[in-house]
Amino acid sequence: MAERHLDSVAAAEADLHAFPWRRKQFADSLAAGHEAWIACVSGELAGYAVVMQALDEVELLDIAVLKAWQRQGLGCALLDFLLGRARQAGARTMFLEVRASNQAGLALYRGTGFSEVGRRRGYYPAHQGREDAVVMRRELS
C-alpha cells in the first residue's frame, strides 16, 4: 500500500465498517513504517491489510476484502500471505483484536488457526455504548 492508494482504501473501509479507519490512520500507519498491503484483481483494489511488528510479535491491525470479492478465498489468502511474511521476518506470534459481533472475522481467524486468548471489555465504540474486543493469537512456528 502506498500513498496513492489511500483514497480508494479509505473509501473501501468506509463502505465496510460503521466505525472505519480514516484516511489519516492509514497514512499514519504508512508513516510509522507498518507493513501495509493491497490485493488487486485485474488491477482493481479487492482487499488490504496492515500489520505492525514489534520484536517477535506481529499485530494484525486491519484486514478487509471489498464486498464484491468476499467469500471467494481472498481474505484467507491475504492472511496466509501475512502469516508467511511474519514468519520470514522472524516473528513467533501473531495477535489481533476483533469485534465480538464480527462473525465473518471470527470465522476467518478461527479457520486460519487463531484462538481466543482474552477480551478487552468495551474496547470499541458501538451504536449503543461500547463493544468488547476478542483478542486472538496464533503461534507461527
Ligand SMILES: CC(C)(COP(=O)(O)OP(=O)(O)OC[C@H]1O[C@@H](n2cnc3c(N)ncnc32)[C@H](O)[C@@H]1OP(=O)(O)O)[C@@H](O)C(=O)NCCC(=O)NCCS
Ligand atoms: C472478514 C473478511 C476479511 C473475510 O474475507 P473473505 O475474503 O470474505 O474471506 P474468505 O472468502 O477467505 O473466507 C474464509 C473463511 O472465513 C469465514 N467467513 C468469511 N466470511 C464469512 C461470513 N460472512 N460469515 C461467516 N463466515 C465467514 C468462512 O469460514 C470462510 O470459509 P468458507 O468460505 O470456506 O466457508 C471480510 O468479510 C471483510 O472484509 N469484512 C469486513 C472487514 C472486517 O470485518 N475485517 C476483519 C476485522 S478487522
